[in-house]
Amino acid sequence: xxxxxxxxxxxxxxxxxxxxxxxxxxxxxxxxxxxxxxxxxxxxxxxxxxxxxxxxxxxxxxxxxxxxxxxxxxxxxxxxxxxxxxxxxxxxxxxxxxxxxxxxxxxxxxxxxxxxxxxxxxxxxxxxxxxxxxxxxxxxxxxxxxxxxxxxxxxxxxxxxxxxxxxxxxxxxxxxxxxxxxxxxxxxxxxxxxxxxxxxxxxxxxxxxxxxxxxxxxxxxxxxxxxxxxxxxxxxxxxxxxxxxxxxxxxxxxxxxxxxxxxxxxxxxxxxxxxxxxxxxxxxxxxxxxxxxxxxxxxxxxxxxxxxxxxxxxxxxxxxxxxxxxxxxxxxxxxxxxxxxxxxxxxxxxxxxxxxxxxxxxxxxxxxxxxxxxxxxxxxxxxxxxxxxxxxxxxxxxxxxxxxxxxxxxxxxxxxxxxxxxxxxxxxxxxxxxxxx
Amino acid sequence: xxxxxxxxxxxxxxxxxxxxxxxxxxxxxxxxxxxxxxxxxxxxxxxxxxxxxxxxxxxxxxxxxxxxxxxxxxxxxxxxxxxxxxxxxxxxxxxxxxxxxxxxxxxxxxxxxxxxxxxxxxxxxxxxxxxxxxxxxxxxxxxxxxxxxxxxxxxxxxxxxxxxxxxxxxxxxxxxxxxxxxxxxxxxxxxxxxxxxxxxxxxxxxxxxxxxxxxxxxxxxxxxxxxxxxxxxxxxxxxxxxxxxxxxxxxx
Ligand SMILES: Cc1cc2nc3c(=O)[nH]c(=O)nc-3n(C[C@H](O)[C@H](O)[C@H](O)COP(=O)(O)OP(=O)(O)OC[C@H]3O[C@@H](n4cnc5c(N)ncnc54)[C@H](O)[C@@H]3O)c2cc1C
Ligand SMILES: NC(=O)c1ccc[n+]([C@@H]2O[C@H](COP(=O)([O-])OP(=O)(O)OC[C@H]3O[C@@H](n4cnc5c(N)ncnc54)[C@H](OP(=O)(O)O)[C@@H]3O)[C@@H](O)[C@H]2O)c1
Numbered sequence: 001x002x003x004x005x006x007x008x009x010x011x012x013x014x015x016x017x018x019x020x021x022x023x024x025x026x027x028x029x030x031x032x033x034x035x036x037x038x039x040x041x042x043x044x045x046x047x048x049x050x051x052x053x054x055x056x057x058x059x060x061x062x063x064x065x066x067x068x069x070x071x072x073x074x075x076x077x078x079x080x081x082x083x084x085x086x087x088x089x090x091x092x093x094x095x096x097x098x099x100x101x102x103x104x105x106x107x108x109x110x111x112x113x114x115x116x117x118x119x120x121x122x123x124x125x126x127x128x129x130x131x132x133x134x135x136x137x138x139x140x141x142x143x144x145x146x147x148x149x150x151x152x153x154x155x156x157x158x159x160x161x162x163x164x165x166x167x168x169x170x171x172x173x174x175x176x177x178x179x180x181x182x183x184x185x186x187x188x189x190x191x192x193x194x195x196x197x198x199x200x201x202x203x204x205x206x207x208x209x210x211x212x213x214x215x216x217x218x219x220x221x222x223x224x225x226x227x228x229x230x231x232x233x234x235x236x237x238x239x240x241x242x243x244x245x246x247x248x249x250x251x252x253x254x255x256x257x258x259x260x261x262x263x264x265x266x267x268x269x270x271x272x273x274x275x276x277x278x279x280x281x282x283x284x285x286x287x288x289x290x291x292x293x294x295x296x297x298x299x300x301x302x303x304x305x306x307x308x309x310x311x312x313x314x315x316x317x318x319x320x321x322x323x324x325x326x327x328x329x330x331x332x333x334x335x336x337x338x339x340x341x342x343x344x345x346x347x348x349x350x351x352x353x354x355x356x357x358x359x360x361x362x363x364x365x366x367x368x369x370x371x372x373x374x375x376x377x378x379x380x381x382x383x384x385x386x387x388x389x390x391x392x393x394x395x396x397x398x399x400x401x402x403x404x405x406x407x408x409x410x411x412x413x414x415x416x417x418x419x420x421x422x423x424x425x426x427x428x429x430x431x432x433x434x435x436x437x
Numbered sequence: 438x439x440x441x442x443x444x445x446x447x448x449x450x451x452x453x454x455x456x457x458x459x460x461x462x463x464x465x466x467x468x469x470x471x472x473x474x475x476x477x478x479x480x481x482x483x484x485x486x487x488x489x490x491x492x493x494x495x496x497x498x499x500x501x502x503x504x505x506x507x508x509x510x511x512x513x514x515x516x517x518x519x520x521x522x523x524x525x526x527x528x529x530x531x532x533x534x535x536x537x538x539x540x541x542x543x544x545x546x547x548x549x550x551x552x553x554x555x556x557x558x559x560x561x562x563x564x565x566x567x568x569x570x571x572x573x574x575x576x577x578x579x580x581x582x583x584x585x586x587x588x589x590x591x592x593x594x595x596x597x598x599x600x601x602x603x604x605x606x607x608x609x610x611x612x613x614x615x616x617x618x619x620x621x622x623x624x625x626x627x628x629x630x631x632x633x634x635x636x637x638x639x640x641x642x643x644x645x646x647x648x649x650x651x652x653x654x655x656x657x658x659x660x661x662x663x664x665x666x667x668x669x670x671x672x673x674x675x676x677x678x679x680x681x682x683x684x685x686x687x688x689x
Contacts, residue, residue: 042438043573370654397441429438
């Protein structure tokens with residue numbers, strides 16, 4: 001792991017042609033929140049940008065902000081919320097860097113309306129072996145889009161200008177609905193998602209006959225008048241709507257705290273806790289966007305062998321595949337915790353960018369059950385056959401043969417990569433595993 | 438690369454013609470493995486093993502010929518295997534010869550068994566571990582045996598060699614752990630293969646398929662020792678405590 005202290009040091013690390021050069025593989029890492037091997041490079045070098053605490057001012061005219069790529073979305077949100085601005089897209093955790101978010105072209109609960117994060121980028125600076133590039137959707141769009149969702153394979157993003165979203169408060173107005181089966185929740189999402197900026201459903205994949213029951217939460221940023229007489233400005237009285245991390249998980253947990261039984265119990269409680277229907281509830285931002293960030297080291301709940309995340313997307317008319325996946329998990333007793341279902345809007349031109357219009361399902365599966373690898377392989381085939389794909393930021397097990405079917409424009413990335421990295425030193429364990437050239 | 442379930446895309450098999458190794462390669466190629474390097478002493482049998490791997494799904498095959506009695510050449514042989522493979526996810530060490538009661542006092546035979554079952558594997562494992570450490574990741578799987586746990590008269594030359602190899606591999610595992618490389622020791626009981634052809638089966642006898650299943654599932658774990666069948670772990674836990682006089686009278 002190397003942490004360059006200056007631009008010169010970073011350029012030196014990327015230099016693959018000069019005298020005295022280390023031509024071993026190199027890849028950028030943010031906060032390491034991708035589940036798989038995207039930010040690893042065995043035997044090579046992993047570059048971490050030293051997170052500068054400095055965040056510039058929001059340009060009030062354009063609603064844009066200049067940020068260094070090592071800044072976390074958490075820090076960025078705390079900074080901008082006080083001033084009445086919110087990040088355009090936030091994934092299920094705030095503990096990711098701007099660089100990591102752009103490299104994975106992350107999506108949030110607002111994808112159906114706002115697209116993924118790279119749709120909100122004016123420009124970025126990329127340090128590649130072949131040089132320094134200032135790119136944006138208008139300026140060298142080929143390199144910009146290869147970098148958007150490019151999993152670090154075009155170079156190290158060091159800076160970006162993002163367009164922010166103006167907000168009046170640090171609260172959310174949330175509607176919650178509980179459904180007994182999958183068809184009902186999917187119908188409700190198709191019918192009503194467009195009325196909300198944010199929408200996501202949690203689906204039970206465990207409980208035999210109850211598999212498919214769901215809790216749908218949808219919401220918007222609260223306006224001042226939504227909060228009634230106590231007018232809350234964002235950040236009023238030191239609050240930013242973002243709680244500090246609380247509730248640590250003890251280090252010495254029994255071996256498999258989240259086994260089939262505890263997961264079933266968790267899912268049962270989660271479902272029961274949700275009201276059948278609730279309207280206009282005011283929630284703090286943190287609870288709405290990042291419920292898991294409240295549990296420090298929550299992933300240790302899965303025990304020492306860890307877990308895999310599986311997230312796929314299929315077209316709007318292939319919702320049956322979501323049902324098939326849930327049936328497979330529940331009928332094969334593969335315990336899964338927090339299955340998340342969401343509708344995506346259209347994707348963007350990034351060759352490795354994940355989102356595309358349709359349905360996406362994300363599940364956390366503890367490693368262990370013998371049927372798990374084969375089941376996921378079967379699902380991959382179905383997803384690829386339907387023209388869908390799996391999310392590389394969460395992948396650690398896809399069969400390389402399926403990459404081209406899932407990401408048919410991966411060849412465009414290869415061309416761009418030869419331009420900015422002729423010696424081919426930008427490599428990660430992900431790119432090696434999936435033979436992404 | 439190894440995937441989240443420890444499944445390799447490339448493997449080097451030292452003892453590529455072994456029955457147990459063949460069953461492992463079948464299973465790995467049915468999943469992710471495409472690059473297979475087979476090292477063995479007999480070119481014709483190596484070709485058969487390569488054809489079998491191809492049927493199982495391998496697309497990049499290489500064969501390396503060596504004789505394990507040439508202990509000092511072990512490092513070179515391992516280097517040739519690594520150079521043929523590119524990234525090496527898993528190395529499977531399956532070389533060994535059984536000794537019997539017919540030539541217990543034959544020095545030349547003892548030397549061969551010790552060389553092939555202990556000295557060459559130790560040298561080869563050392564070189565393989567060094568290459569994996571350079572590479573920054575990888576798994577070395579060593580086929581030991583329950584015979585290593587308590588040496589028996591019936592095959593004591595072989596068993597003592599396995600005892601040495603087993604102890605060596607456990608320490609090697611510790612030595613490389615910090616580098617991200619893992620070493621796993623497999624201890625099968627009696628397995629019906631060409632090595633044991635004609636011998637009466639011992640209790641808990643098993644098959645190459647069962648050993649291969651255990652190796653493949655073991656790849657998903659970081660367990661240092663894997664017993665096949667698992668019950669032997671408890672059986673040998675007791676057997677190692679038996680007084681010698683009783684141990685000597687056990688059948689098999
Ligand atoms: C609890 C949880 C919930 C999540 N929810 C979502 C979600 O809702 N939506 C979603 O889209 N994702 C989600 N993710 C995935 C996460 O948003 C992405 O994996 C993100 O890329 C992680 O950012 P990071 O800074 O940790 O980057 P890392 O994990 O360190 O790296 C991810 C990738 O970005 C590259 N990279 C990092 N920094 C740079 C840089 N400066 N320049 C170039 N490349 C770089 C790396 O090479 C790597 O390929 C979730 C993850 C977790 C743990
Ligand atoms: N079978 C059992 O009961 C049992 C039990 C526990 C552990 N094991 C171990 O499992 C491993 C695989 O054994 P197996 O049962 O599959 O038997 P096997 O088919 O006989 O495998 C032994 C391997 O060692 C090779 N070999 C022997 N002498 C050699 C030499 N001089 N030079 C190069 N290679 C040589 C063999 O090559 P050829 O094919 O050319 O002979 C073969 O590839 C061995 O380490 C064995 O000790 C076996």
